[in-house]
Amino acid sequence: MKQLIECVIVGGPQHGLISRQLSDTERATSLALVTDDGQACSAAACRPAGAAGHRFILLHPQATGQQLMAMLAALNSHIASVCVRTAG
Secondary structure, eight states: OEEEEEEEEESSTTTTOEEEEEEETTSOOOOEEEOTTSOEEEEEEEEEOGGGOEEEEEEOTTOOHHHHHHHHHHHHHHHHHHHHHHHO
């Protein structure tokens, strides 16, 4: 079964880049993405995004803890605002 996934890169030259793609949920593969500097970003966290699929945080090898925490806070804020709009 194909499912839409959203990936957000944390750290590196493409920090904050959001990529959306279809993924085959029946095949268990590791999620990774190579950035413009040739570094592989690997999945560090996943959060269900409701009917929209799943949202993954991909960490660049040079990502800092501060960048990760800021991205998680931004995503939490975005999710909270979407929930408020749909509930009202």
